[in-house]
Amino acid sequence: MTYLRDDARLIRSHLPTYACPPEDADALFLLYAVLMRVKGVQVTETDVHDAWAAWMETRNPRHPALVPFELLDEPTQRADMPYVQAIRSAARARGTHRAP
Structure with missing residues (x-):
């Protein structure tokens, strides 16, 4: 297991x-993990959608x-909001809070 x-x-x-995320969304959640590390609590709906779009582009x-x-x-x-939250x-x- 990696970080x-x-x-x-x-x-x-x-x-x-x-x-209800897709069952085969492991790669998508890795993108969300990068968002968490980079943006922390400052992540936005646009950020989440962009990560989803990058993932969906390959699918x-x-x-x-x-x-x-x-x-x-x-x-x-609104469908992106549960992922933002x-x-x-x-x-x-x-403990990965980020300043704006």
């Missing part, structure tokens, strides 16, 4: 029960949500 996988597992553990480059965050409809934007919560637990 990034440990962080990815921590982020998963902070997801609310209603969040389905024609996915309709592969647009900048601000072009997404509101329900799709999980990353922030995990950052607090890990």
Whole structure:
């Protein structure tokens, strides 16, 4: 187990029960772990969407949500919030706060 996988597992553990990430999202959570280490509690919905978009680009480059965050409809934007909250919560637990 690497430190990034440990962080990815921590982020998963902070997801609310209603969040349903894909079962094969290990690589996505590694990206979220990098966000946590770089941005800490300052991570934004745009950051999370960009990480998801990078991951999705390798899986389905024609996915309709592969647009900048601000072009997404509101329900799709809200879908990123549980991941933002999980990353922030995990950052607090890990002590990886970052200044703005």
